Amino acid sequence: MEITEISESDWEQAADLAVSCFINDLYFQKMIPEEQERKSELKKNFLDAVTYCGAENGAFGIKENGRLIAFILFFDYDRLNKSNPQQMSRFFGYDASGGSRFQLTHPTTVSDQRFIQLKAEECGVRTTYLLSLGVDEPYRRAGLATRLVRFVRESYPNHSLLSDISNPESIGLYKKQGFQIREMSENYYWVKGDPLLDSAGAENAEQIYLALPNEETLSAVFGNEQIAFETAEIFGYRVEKNSAGYSFLKEPSACCRAVIAPVSREQLFLYQKTICLANNTEEYRSGGGKNYFIYYRTYPYDNPVLYNGLLNEMLRTRQSEWSIIPDVYVSFPIEYSSISALQNAGQGKYDKTIAQLLDLLDFRTHFESGVPKQNSLPKNGSSFKERIRRYYLGKIKIVVAGETTPETYLTGGEEIGRPAFVDLILSVDRQSSCGVVSVASLSCPFLLSHFLDSIVRNQFTVKKDNGDTENFYEYLEREFQVLKRGTPKAFVTIPNKRGQIQNNELASLLFTETIYQQGENMGRVIDRDVVQIVENEHGMAQYEYAHGYAYSNIFVQISDTFPFEITNRIEFESITLFYIELLMFEESAIVTTSEKIVDFLSPDGGHTPNEVLSKTHQIFDEYSRTIEFWDIQVNYPSSKKSLAMLRNAFRIDEQLQRLERNQNQLQRVFDTQRDLLDRLDSSNLNYILLFFTLLQVLALLVPGIFTTGGIFTEQKILAYLFLAAGLFVYVKLKNRILARSVRGKRSWRKKNFEDKHQSD
Incomplete structure (x- = not known):
């Protein structure tokens, strides 16, 4: 049975x-x-x-x-x-x-x-x-x-x-x-x-073994490299072939033949790159006296992977860059409009690797700062720990294309390689409209510098199911109602020895632009600041196992001890990703506020004095809700230093200076409107004098208002007119006094906010 x-x-x-x-x-x-x-x-x-x-x-x-x-x-x-x-x-x-x-x-x-x-x-x-x-x-x-x-x-x-x-x-x-x-x-x-087989310790294994669907896959991935292998019957999987090649599919009652091959770290990363990790899940299995990694497809993908004609042509001179197989996370500061819409967008979407990454980020949120405890009923709902919520938004297919030129303006640049999937993560602050969208690509299946270059020139492109393409920011706005607010920041982990990455390659990556090979237009980067950064052996790294380099919009870490097992490596990467996420919350708050000020000060504004006061109060009330993200106190001194160095490299202070300039412009408008109010309020004295004059006239005419003789008929009419004029003056005066009172209260609130910001 x-x-x-x-x-x-x-x-x-x-x-x-x-x-x-x-x-x-x-x-x-x-x-x-x-x-x-x-x-x-x-x-x-x-x-x-x-x-x-x-x-x-x-x-x-x-x-x-x-x-x-x-x-x-x-x-x-x-x-x-x-x-x-x-x-x-x-x-x-x-x-x-x-x-x-x-x-x-x-x-x-x-x-x-x-x-x-x-x-x-x-x-x-x-x-x-x-x-x-x-x-x-x-x-x-x-x-x-x-x-x-x-x-x-x-x-x-x-x-x-x-x-x-x-x-x-x-x-x-x-x-x-x-x-x-x-x-x-x-x-x-x-x-x-407990698990029957725990992969902990696999990183220290003398030999890495990899399960592949068959010999054809072995040669397709590794070419003519001579790799000894054995065949084995493995249970719980079946093999399926489509236009993308052969894949394992998990099926507990199934059994299939597989190739078990010893591979190096570099060969394992190459296989992960070839199958696109976003479409697969990693497991650690045992059989035939060997423990091996197996990757089974969990997301459908029927198209050929990696190579097309242009990429094959480019690889003749780009083998050095192609051998770099990094993990890449790109974080985009955004402004969202509806948290419920984002929650609904994440319903039904799940990926085992990303689920673990989100859990690790939640862990960092609760245990990297303050007292490490997590209550079911938080006592401080304003704490950033309780305000951040993260959602998995699913997978999107990305295409990397050459830069759009005047000649290709209508058609776009030619695709470099095949489209591939990446994962979308969203982090939001529940008490403001700030958020961060992150794109995760493990063992990135693109030419790294072209991938980064497409992001920095705002030509990051989504491939839709019908084959059409759409700008990534348009996709975010259409699909999730979120707007770009700031500059994307890339976090790249390269699992190589530092000596394997040439300084000119690293310099190009820090510029987040294409690595230009000899004979192309721009050549090597010679910028003094960047050259000085890359010539430092360990850069901003604090421990000797890694090398860290940051400039403007990117942080690159290089480590040949980088874990190859996915569970361990995303734990390794989640620390830095968490720091970058915090900084992106701050940038989102700064840029969102700055954008609102600029929009309010647009030439067609035509705002009344009261509208200026009201809008100013609204803008800075929303901005004040983000105070928690301005100076987060993390527990470890090394973490504090990492945040400070990244903040400096990402030039967050420059964003603050731009915000300050816009604030000053808004202050000038505010002062102008205040002067106008003061001038208008000076006329109130005339209204008051007129009002008292009318009262004196009315005092003389009142006795005649209530008599029945005809001699006072004209006086009665005149008295009624003076009474109506007096009521009009009273209403006008009352409205101005109320407006002035509201202005005073809002100015007082704004001053309190500024004082609090300075004290913090």
Whole structure:
């Protein structure tokens, strides 16, 4: 009896088997005391569970004579928690009647949502969650459940396996397999099995082994290099071919033939570059006495990769640059309009590598500054720790093209290489409109200098599904309603020895422009400031394992001890990426405020004095909300120095000077309008004198107003006219006094804001 995937045609049968296994479970009896209602509710719940798990390759079973006799349902917890909250609630939240499922199994002081969060903290990024396990009664105690649990662990050897169970009789099954058992309440347990294969230490392995789909892929990637290899049957994957080449696909019940080859670090990076890491997930497996890396495709891509005619032609003289295979992150300061729209844009999108990167950035946010603790109910909602939210916005296909010239203005530059996918990350400040969009490209599949050059000349291009291209900033505005606010900053990690990167190449990268080879128009960079930077052996690095260089819009770190395993290297990179993100929040705040001032001072403004006062107050009220990002105090002295050096290299102070100039211009407009108000207010004295004169005249005429004689008819008319004029003067005077009062209050608030900024 083999373990097979439960097909869609068997989902109904699996749900019926689950109902029969759990109809008398104590947990469900407490939840729904009436048996018929319980049976109906269980059928709906298990059919929903089988449908979801089946669609995610997480529903398997054992059959006898075509009938399902055992089943297991499982899923990737982190993926579900971050990409499908509705399904997560159906599994772990409220039942159909609105009642809480968990109130039966844990203290009422813990909410359902908090319980889900606790599970997420327990699970981490790499956790498989065992949702349900059942065996038909006649076949129990025959080892079928043990086989199914072992099957899941072996299919995901890099994952922990976690479950919550309410059947004490099944505890022995998990104890035999080395699970940790924790009793949460009466007859309710958490069980956790650690990963069977942990890749920690792989960085120090004497030999790196790589699994490839076949010999054809080996020769396509490494050419004529003589690489010894062995073939092996590996379980849990199948091989698929399309126009992009051969790829592994993860399928727990499958088996395929693979090539296992020893490779160097450089060869491993080349393979990652060739398959485009954005489309693949890395796993660490064991077989045939060897531990090896395997990359399986998780995002569809049917087009040929890397090379086209122009790139092949360019590589005749650019092999030195092509051998550089860096990780590249480009951060764009932006202004967003709706955080709910961004949350919706991120729904349903998930990538295992980026999920881990976001978790690492969240970790840095909470533990790099202040007291390292994270409360469920923060005491200081204004702290930047509580204000930053990060979202994964999915993948976009990027094309790198040559610079647009007058001759190619209408058609654009020619594409250099094939389009490739990158990942989009968004970080926002909840209390202002500031944010940062980051593009992540691991083992970047482009010519590095051309990739950077396209960004600095604002010709970064998105390839749409219909084949058309669109400027990246137009794409952001159309898709996510965010606007560019500042200059993008690149963070590049090069896994080479410093001596392998020529000074003229590094200088061109610091200028974020194309590396010009001999014979081309511009040649070597000879700028004094840049030459001085690149001639320093370690640059701004603080530890000897790396070399760091920053100038204007880029930070480049070079290290031949750079980890090759993705999990370790994004942890290594997340530190610097976090620092750059903080600086981009500051730049976003500065440029957004400056842009608003410039827009307000545009020639067609025609603003009234009160509008100037109101708009000034609004602009600086929004800017004051970003004070938290101006001088963030991080814990480590080395971190403080890193931030200071990057801030200086990125010339944030120049942005502040431009903002100050715009502020001064706004101040001049404010002063002019204030002088106008003062001149207008001086006329109030005349109104007051007129008002008192009218009162004196009225005092003389009042006796005649209330008489009935005709001799006073003209006086009555005259009195009424004076009374109307007096009321008019009173209203005008009152409005001016109120306007002056509002102006005074706003000026006082502005002064307080400036005083606070100076004291901070």
